[in-house]
Amino acid sequence: DAGVTQSPTHLIKTRGQQVTLRCSPKSGHDTVSWYQQALGQGPQFIFQYYEEEERQRGNFPDRFSGHQFPNYSSELNVNALLLGDSALYLCASSLAFGFSYNSPLHFGNGTRLTVT
Amino acid sequence: GENVGLHLPTLSVQEGDNSIINCAYSNSASDYFIWYKQESGKGPQFIIDIRSNMDKRQGQRVTVLLNKTVKHLSLQIAATQPGDSAVYFCAENPSSSNTGKLIFGQGTTLQVKP
Numbered sequence: 001d002a003g004v005t006q007s008p009t010h011l012i013k014t015r016g017q018q019v020t021l022r023c024s025p026k027s028g029h030d031t032v033s034w035y036q037q038a039l040g041q042g043p044q045f046i047f048q049y050y051e052e053e054e055r056q057r058g059n060f061p062d063r064f065s066g067h068q069f070p071n072y073s074s075e076l077n078v079n080a081l082l083l084g085d086s087a088l089y090l091c092a093s094s095l096a097f098g099f100s101y102n103s104p105l106h107f108g109n110g111t112r113l114t115v116t
Numbered sequence: 117g118e119n120v121g122l123h124l125p126t127l128s129v130q131e132g133d134n135s136i137i138n139c140a141y142s143n144s145a146s147d148y149f150i151w152y153k154q155e156s157g158k159g160p161q162f163i164i165d166i167r168s169n170m171d172k173r174q175g176q177r178v179t180v181l182l183n184k185t186v187k188h189l190s191l192q193i194a195a196t197q198p199g200d201s202a203v204y205f206c207a208e209n210p211s212s213s214n215t216g217k218l219i220f221g222q223g224t225t226l227q228v229k230p
Binding site for chain 1: 157159162205218219220223
């Protein structure tokens with residue numbers, strides 16, 4: 001049973017560039033959440049996708065956008081990269097029952113993004 | 117406000133001893149709490165969760181205690197092993213209808229001495 005998979009594992013970008021990160025949820029899961037984890041910090045919620053729509057959003061600017069596909073996989077896009085966007089980006093999946101979620105989040109191993 | 121914090125940034129224990137990792141939360145409306153373990157280079161790994169209608173839950177070698185009166189959460193690890201060395205995060209779900217948005221604390225580093 002495949003867990004949450006993310007690609008790429010590492011990425012180096014230059015300030016001002018755009019980046020796309022990808023995530024496949026755990027088998028059987030239909031909800032994907034994205035988190036940003038700065039070095040030495042706990043993960044911070046970016047947004048959540050369910051039924052191909054953004055359902056919740058954390059305190060992140062519009063430069064951060066996402067998408068969910070019919071097969072439940074998801075992308076995180078970040079435009080106009082800043083040095084401060086350097087972090088580990090984590091994808092987490094869960095199973096939604098209607099709009100009431102009762103399963104813990106399962107995380108992937110993340111994409112390490114470095115902005116120079 | 118939204119804040120989940122940990123009392124100690126680093127905890128060092130002897131192999132075989134019991135470990136207790138503490139966590140304070142500030143959102144009295146939170147109804148669901150989770151402990152995650154994160155090893156170097158990996159994503160957070162689910163350990164155990166507890167809902168606000170419980171005050172104790174046990175898993176394999178782990179126990180979570182919830183004290184809603186003082187908004188305190190703890191993770192107890194029995195017979196700590198070298199493989200338990202990692203950063204431990206507590207997280208809370210501030211909404212009763214969605215477990216997708218979790219608020220994480222800063223984390224406690226557990227070091228197990230052989």
